[in-house]
Amino acid sequence: MFESLIGLIAAAEIASAQVEVQEKADAYFAVANQTTVTYDVSYRGTILSDKGEFSRMTDEILADARGWKRAGIRFKRVDSGGRMHVILAEPKEVAAAAPTVCSDKLSCSVGSLVLINDDRWRGGSDSYNELGVSIERYRQMVLNHEVGHFLGHRHILTCETATGQAPVMLQQSTGLAGCEPNSWPLPSELWVRL
Ligand SMILES: [Zn+2]
Structure with missing residues (x-):
């Protein structure tokens, strides 16, 4: 038996x-x-961050050789009508996009929407700030994480075994689970399902 x-x-x-x-x-x-993903950048609600900086950093992060590009994705910016919509949003607009999934405390990915929370973009997260990690690295992490959801990734709960780095799909904004902060997809995360 x-x-x-x-x-x-x-x-x-x-x-x-x-x-x-x-x-x-x-x-x-x-x-x-070599899938090409078109994306546009827009804003929802009252934005306190520098919009030009958000737009520029989004382009840079998506084109970065350390990013999802390594998984064979070519990101192409378009003015509108992209397959992926990267949106810098006022916190209440993040929550309003999908009230059962998203909250006003975090960024969120729903379908083709990659919503970056304006509060988090400006101020980072306690988990990063407590370790003195730069806002630039936080921004790279949060955009790569939410784009990772768009590409078909779910959350990972544990550190990479060999290096102790946090997978980019670990929810680093809410806690690092004892891992080293990491802004870029690890080799084991280099796949997409679109
Ligand atoms: Zn997530």
Whole structure:
């Protein structure tokens, strides 16, 4: 009885591992095809941050050789009608975009919307500020994290084993879980599912 239960658990684990392998295979197929993602940049509500700086940094982060580009994505800025909408938003506008998913305390990704919370963009997070990490690194992290959701990533809960770095998909704005702050996708995160 006990052994057959273990057998069932093992079979379930193998099945779920096979699903994961297939999902990764699909993801790498997308990467091999050098997918182009068009994006536009806009603003919602009352914005206290420097809009020009947000626009410039968004372009820089998405074009950075350390970023999602390494997963085979080519980001192309368009004036409007992009596949991905990067939006700097007043906190209440972030929450209003998807009240059951997003809050006014954090940034949030919903469908094609990558909503960066104006408060967090200006002030960073306690988790980063307590360690004296620069606002620039926080901004890189938060944009890469939310774009990662758009690319099909969910949260990761633990540090990278070898280096102790936080995966970019660890929710670093709310806590580092003992990991080193990290703004860029780790090699193990370089896949997309669009
Ligand atoms: Zn997240």
